[in-house]
Amino acid sequence: MKTPSFIFFSIVLLVSILTGVLSKPYFTDRVFYLHEDVYKFAGAQEQDQLITYHSSMAEPIQVRIDDELHRTVVIGKQSYSIADKTANFSTSYRVTYPNGHTYKVEDNAGLLLSYDDKGNFLIYNEVYIGGERVPQPGEEDFPPSALVTAAYPDYHIKRGMPGFLFLALGMLIYGWCGFQYRKFQDWTFRLSPQRLNYVDPEPSDFYYFMCKVGGLAVMAGAVFIAFKAF
Known part of the structure; x- marks a missing residue:
């Protein structure tokens, strides 16, 4: 039986490949604007004089x-x-x-x-x-x-900011880990400076709940960031 993580990462991998292939011309073609229309190179003739x-x-x-x-x-x-x-x-x-x-x-x-x-x-x-x-x-x-x-x-210029796609991918994975994995939630708890105020602190149920909420929020933010690349 396929686990939620397997399904999630399979979808992320597929979407990443499709996005990379389909959006490559958008990010690599040099274009110019005339009024609100976008123009890009279509061809040359007469020994590149036209x-x-x-x-x-x-x-x-x-x-x-x-x-x-x-x-x-x-x-x-x-x-x-x-x-x-x-x-x-x-x-x-x-x-x-x-x-x-x-x-x-x-x-x-x-x-x-x-x-x-x-x-x-x-x-x-x-x-x-x-x-x-x-x-x-x-x-x-x-x-x-x-x-x-x-x-x-x-x-002529290149459009978009493809770096946002990599940022969105990292946020998506981070958000999923924060939502899905208890060990990751424990790890982020150990990195929290607030734990230094207590002796042998342990994460509460509310902490784990907020990790899931935060993970969902980060994944939603990742989708928003991805669209900002275009």
């Missing part, structure tokens, strides 16, 4: 590498030109829109800051109503910094 990025909820984006200093981001039927204007250890880009508007994007320690043609700093506060973006007066279809991010893979 790169395509796909999103599950929006139309594809293509990035054409024109030369070492110029790239074109193609979204739908619109093309956005990106020129690398880096000079004197200052990384910056000029973004030209189909309507002729130009913007400057500066790389400030990895943070892309946008400026209009008069040098004014731009702040984009995107407004959504019912899941649909509502453009504000004078606002471009896409922020200049987002277009630069799409054009250069160096600005």
Whole structure:
């Protein structure tokens, strides 16, 4: 007959393997965001001069590498030109829109800051109503910094914090041990500093009850931590 511990650890092992296999692309693929859509690499052609990025909820984006200093981001039927204007250890880009508007994007320690043609700093506060973006007066279809991010893979990022999954696994095992095993409960009692106040103290029934309650609480917390990884 299979014991509760055998069933528990078998389930934990199975779920851990499935989570590791299924979530690997989520944690390892480099992505970028445009509005609320996530894009990741889908393929390259023409000797890697035309790169395509796909999103599950929006139309594809293509990035054409024109030369070492110029790239074109193609979204739908619109093309956005990106020129690398880096000079004197200052990384910056000029973004030209189909309507002729130009913007400057500066790389400030990895943070892309946008400026209009008069040098004014731009702040984009995107407004959504019912899941649909509502453009504000004078606002471009896409922020200049987002277009630069799409054009250069160096600005693409990895999602999530996989370390939380390992933390959750440890908490889950610790919680189960605290809930299920009397020897583990006795061990935690011996480590408790409160026992130093008594001569030959022994755990009470209430202590064992609280160990079970605490174990359940820790396992519930482990599930919460696991979801925080994504």
